[in-house]
Amino acid sequence: MKDVAIIGGGPAGLLLSCYCKDHRIRFHTLERGKIGQSWRDMRPGMVLLSPAVPGTDWTSLTLSHPLWSLPGTRRPFPTREDFLCYIDAFVRENGLSVSERTLAVKARVTPGGYVVTTDEGNEIASRFLVIATGASSFPRLPAVPGVDGNPFVIHSTDFVNCMAYDRKRVLVIGGGNSAAEICIELAGTADVTLCTRHPLRYFSESGILEDIRGSSESVLKELIRFRIVALREADPVAEMTGGTVRFQGGAEETFDRIVCATGFHPRWLPVEGGTVETMDGGFPRISAVGESSVPGLYFCGSLAKFHRRCAFIHGFRNYVEKVFWDIADRL
């Protein structure tokens, strides 16, 4: 039996694995794809929103092993590729072992701990279980009639680049970073309309982290001002029939493609024998050290909403350490 089973080989699961290794705690980390798979699934060339430079490092997992020390890292904002190289180096240099291509399909509470079942039917027993599967594993589509099974609709996670959209009429739904960045990417190639539920807000005006509109908010503003990107602000989609969309304001338009940059559902694998209580928004209810309503079951990373900044690495990295020390104290 392991001391800790860690599900998820993303930044949080790897950082926790590193603490376990350093303190000789027996752990087993499972990753459904390759390490950092969520980042591998993101758009090639994507620029991070969190800086990584000496003094303002919001991206590295530890400040003793910083991303900006890798030669050639883009500054101040690294690319997705820089980050993936960093993750690889972090795992190699810390000698972490992760069971890659191993999907955890369920966990169950047992006397004295947990058993995790993998997609190949293997079972891993541990005293403690940490779910670090991230808040972006389950794409969310807008809840409007005509979305489900609609061949015109894709989620932003499936958007690669503008090439497939040459001269197409594209509707981008959403008011966040991904929507902003996809509009910028498509501008000039496709005929783009951006549709938001609420008035668009900008970080440069509010200073609020949630109002960041991608890595180039001024570019987006100019694209809208020059009508290169058409804006349907606070006019959400009411329904769709194929590529034809009716907006709440009553207008109807037809598109060749509808890209939903509408975020993700916070979800995780089923846990038999325990009920994980949730908070508003569907995130697990956790204690100040990350333990859920099921004793011995912890959450860490972006799925553990200690506070609103935990969606980002700099928001959650200290909390991973809290989770670690609570478990270590109980072994």
Ligand SMILES: Cc1cc2nc3c(=O)[nH]c(=O)nc-3n(C[C@H](O)[C@H](O)[C@H](O)COP(=O)(O)OP(=O)(O)OC[C@H]3O[C@@H](n4cnc5c(N)ncnc54)[C@H](O)[C@@H]3O)c2cc1C
């Ligand atoms: C488009 C986009 C851009 C972002 N940009 C930034 C940024 O610039 N800066 C920043 O700090 N944050 C950014 N984030 C947030 C980023 O996702 C988090 O900061 C960070 O990746 C969360 O780490 P995590 O380990 O909690 O989750 P993840 O990175 O999602 O890692 C979870 C891992 O668990 C694995 N997994 C899931 N389910 C299972 C299972 N059942 N069995 C086994 N393995 C499983 C996944 O494959 C994944 O590798 C961005 C997110 C998105 C979607």
